[in-house]
Amino acid sequence: MNKDQAEKYQERSLRQKYNLLHVLPTLNSRALSGLYYKNFHNSVKRYQIMLPEQLKSGKFCSHCGCVYVPNFNASLQLTTNTEQGDSDELGGESMEGPKKCIQVNCLNCEKSKLFEWKSEFVVPTFGQDVSPMINSTSSGKVSYAVKKPQKSKTSTGKERSKKRKLNSLTNLLSKRNQEKKMEKKKSSSLSLESFMKS
Amino acid sequence: MSGSLKSLDKKIAKRRQVYKPVLDNPFTNEAHMWPRVHDQPLIWQLLQSSIINKLIHIQSKENYPWELYTDFNEIVQYLSGAHGNSDPVCLFVCNKDPDVPLVLLQQIPLLCYMAPMTVKLVQLPKSAMDTFKSVSKYGMLLLRCDDRVDKKFVSQIQKNVDLLQFPWLNAIKYRPTSVKLLKTTVPIVSKKRQK
Numbered sequence: 001m002n003k004d005q006a007e008k009y010q011e012r013s014l015r016q017k018y019n020l021l022h023v024l025p026t027l028n029s030r031a032l033s034g035l036y037y038k039n040f041h042n043s044v045k046r047y048q049i050m051l052p053e054q055l056k057s058g059k060f061c062s063h064c065g066c067v068y069v070p071n072f073n074a075s076l077q078l079t080t081n082t083e084q085g086d087s088d089e090l091g092g093e094s095m096e097g098p099k100k101c102i103q104v105n106c107l108n109c110e111k112s113k114l115f116e117w118k119s120e121f122v123v124p125t126f127g128q129d130v131s132p133m134i135n136s137t138s139s140g141k142v143s144y145a146v147k148k149p150q151k152s153k154t155s156t157g158k159e160r161s162k163k164r165k166l167n168s169l170t171n172l173l174s175k176r177n178q179e180k181k182m183e184k185k186k187s188s189s190l191s192l193e194s195f196m197k198s
Numbered sequence: 199m200s201g202s203l204k205s206l207d208k209k210i211a212k213r214r215q216v217y218k219p220v221l222d223n224p225f226t227n228e229a230h231m232w233p234r235v236h237d238q239p240l241i242w243q244l245l246q247s248s249i250i251n252k253l254i255h256i257q258s259k260e261n262y263p264w265e266l267y268t269d270f271n272e273i274v275q276y277l278s279g280a281h282g283n284s285d286p287v288c289l290f291v292c293n294k295d296p297d298v299p300l301v302l303l304q305q306i307p308l309l310c311y312m313a314p315m316t317v318k319l320v321q322l323p324k325s326a327m328d329t330f331k332s333v334s335k336y337g338m339l340l341l342r343c344d345d346r347v348d349k350k351f352v353s354q355i356q357k358n359v360d361l362l363q364f365p366w367l368n369a370i371k372y373r374p375t376s377v378k379l380l381k382t383t384v385p386i387v388s389k390k391r392q393k
Contacts, residue, residue, distance in 0.1 A: 026369035058301035069367065070309040071278050076302075078270045078336075102301050115301040157203070 010047050017043060021060070025067055033108075037065025057115065064109040077103045079114075231307045232293060232321045233360040241358055242323055245290060248351050249341065253333050265342040268334030270302070276340060277313040285342055288318045288355055292337035295327035306338075311362045320359050 017040040024033045037060060044051060060067055061074075068074040079101050100117035235241055252263070267273050273289070289310060293303050310317040322330075327337050343352050 022366045025367075058304045068305060068308075069312060070274070070305050071312040074305075075278075076270075076274050076305055076309070102299065104301075104305075115299070117299050 014040075014043055014047065014049070021065075022067055025069055025073060033066040034064050058104075061104075061106040061109065061111075062113065063111050064106065066106070066108050068104060068106070073107045075105045075107065077105070079103050233319055233362055235321060236358045236360075238323050241320060241355060242326065244351055244354055245320075245322075246329065248348055249339075250329060250333055264347055265344060267340040268336065268338065270336045270338060273338060273340045274309065277309055277315075277317065279314040284315050285344065286316045286318065286352075287313075288320060288341045288343060288352070290320045290322055290339040290341070292327045292330055293321045294324045295337060297327050298337045302336075307362060308364065308367070311364045311367055317362070318355055318359055319362060320355060 017036065020036050021033070021040060024036060058068070066073055070076055102115040102117065103112050104115065105112045249264075249266075267276055276287075277289075289306075291303075291306055292298055293306075307319060310319045330337050330339070333339060341347065
């Protein structure tokens with residue numbers, strides 16, 4: 001497959017897999033979401049694409065892979081760390097005082113996940129914006145690579161063709177004809193002068 | 199080589215920039231998760247003057263003149279339809295301040311869309327959290343649009359804030375009709391010819 005075609009295929013396949021993840025909540029079968037979720041992440045790893053933080057945590061259930069839709073297959077709560085007791089995700093920080101946690105309960109697989117209350121401001125970068133960046137850079141490289149050899153080769157080719165044309169027999173004959181024409185012109189001018197004098 | 203180069207020159211010369219219409223992606227609209235507020239300073243000014251400045255002076259929550267919720271768990275319970283209310287509701291969120299985490303900000307539009315009542319989700323400008331900290335520590339304010347709330351304020355919000363759009367959630371929100379079979383009897387009609 002060509003380089004451009006490969007990149008287009010990557011973008012298209014990733015987009016389709018991402019779209020399919022959102023179609024799954026409408027289906028009644030819950031077992032498929034994990035399969036599609038794993039498939040999506042496998043392709044992300046294969047193509048070495050950095051997903052934004054929004055997609056990594058908080059949007060999909062890490063156990064069964066379904067999209068969190070509050071009041072449909074997920075429920076949201078704010079809890080403190082002391083209430084939970086056993087919090088594996090925040091194990092290192094549990095020694096400190098009670099902390100705020102966002103608890104998302106997945107109603108499909110009946111497992112809850114705790115998210116730390118991060119107060120860092122992250123500039124939102126969306127999943128779709130990443131791939132056109134890759135395409136633009138690649139297209140720029142391709143165009144840059146194409147231009148250089150064209151210029152050098154075309155100039156040498158032109159020079160060679162000019163030399164060949166000068167050396168050919170037809171050109172020599174045409175030169176002789178031109179010289180003859182010039183002589184005729186001179187004679188004609190002389191005749192005009194002679195007419196003026198007379 | 200010269201032939202191929204000439205053909206390349208011809209191809210490049212013939213190509214020109216053209217824009218074709220392509221269908222947008224209906225499943226993921228991350229760029230439009232938060233509905234647009236057309237006149238942001240007006241809404242922020244109205245909210246400050248009519249709601250927040252009055253709340254600051256009131257000491258305890260029991261004396262609030264309107265039915266409003268500032269705790270996140272209370273907001274979630276209300277939006278899940280636990281109380282059975284169907285009045286329209288306005289939810290003000292400081293989604294551009296660093297104090298509110300991303301995980302919450304992701305789920306709030308979906309939560310508002312899936313709510314049984316109509317929810318107007320209003321995103322507030324940057325540094326609105328400084329004013330909100332005195333009212334609620336989570337940066338959210340759920341206001342039930344009662345008769346007690348100023349009608350001009352509500353109409354301005356209805357006019358300037360767009361609706362929530364999640365086309366991939368339509369199939370989830372509207373449940374299929376539950377059809378059951380009822381056992382009854384029907385008289386048998388005889389098709390005899392009357393002579």
